[in-house]
Ligand SMILES: Cc1cc2nc3c(=O)[nH]c(=O)nc-3n(C[C@H](O)[C@H](O)[C@H](O)COP(=O)(O)OP(=O)(O)OC[C@H]3O[C@@H](n4cnc5c(N)ncnc54)[C@H](O)[C@@H]3O)c2cc1C
């Protein structure tokens with residue numbers, strides 16, 4: 001395997017035509033080690049993707065630890081970063097890498113030939129699925145693990161890549177028979193920056209199996225701006241989920257083992273809204 005260290009974003013994008021971006025490596029390296037992802041060429045983007053916070057702009061190379069400790073960052077994103085992973089992982093893991101992390105579904109991680117791997121079955125639907133999705137779970141029932149993505153959805157963040165600008169919701173797509181990917185990122189596309197609009201208030205709450213260093217059973221982010229409130233959820237759908245309102249949970253489609261999550265989501269949404 002080859003490791004490239006480009007000296008500009010343009011050089012990185014050129015190398016990504018045949019390589020894979022490596023930032024903090026906390027997600028990619030285990031996937032490579034386990035043979036779930038294959039790459040002949042790794043492109044270390046840490047020196048060329050912007051890092052740091054300037055007003056409402058966040059470099060995609062900024063670590064979760066830097067975000068959680070910055071007073072410039074709205075409460076929902078600070079708290080989502082603080083409650084993610086462990087201090088060591090937050091010191092290495094970047095916000096760009098976090099948004100692109102793969103599912104934690106163990107069938108997928110153990111390389112069962114499930115739908116997300118291109119097969120024709122969702123093993124979790126029939127098997128163990130306590131941590132899985134409660135909405136949009138018909139094709140693949142995995143639950144997206146990113147806490148910061150839920151916060152960024154509620155905050156209405158926008159992304160800038162080497163080739164376009166998009167809102168955070170447009171970064172994600174539900175997998176289908178024709179296309180199993182969960183993001184709209186094109187091959188070799190590099191996320192460079194995030195832009196946060198002004199908000200008047202925001203909050204993030206996370207239910208976990210233990211109080212620290214666990215993925216969200218349900219994560220709820222809320223943000224208010226110009227009289228509108230947005231709600232972003234983690235751990236409830238194959239992608240970070242923008243909830244139209246708490247009533248949407250009445251139409252949830254939990255699996256037998258995930259029904260308990262609906263009540264948790266309802267309760268956390270109510271509590272988070274009361275914090276605004
Ligand atoms: C044990 C464990 C527990 C965790 N717990 C949580 C949790 O509770 N909540 C949570 O939200 N997350 C959690 N995480 C995820 C963690 O936050 C991510 O692994 C980390 O943020 C990824 O960032 P990275 O820089 O290390 O990404 P990398 O591993 O370097 O990259 C991840 C992916 O993003 C791509 N990539 C990286 N940067 C860019 C870019 N700028 N443009 C385009 N593509 C890019 C890479 O090619 C790769 O596909 C956990 C991870 C582990 C291992």
Ligand code: SF4
Nearest residue numbers: 105114122140141142
């Ligand atoms: S939930 Fe998704 S990733 Fe998990 S087994 Fe089913 S199709 Fe695969």
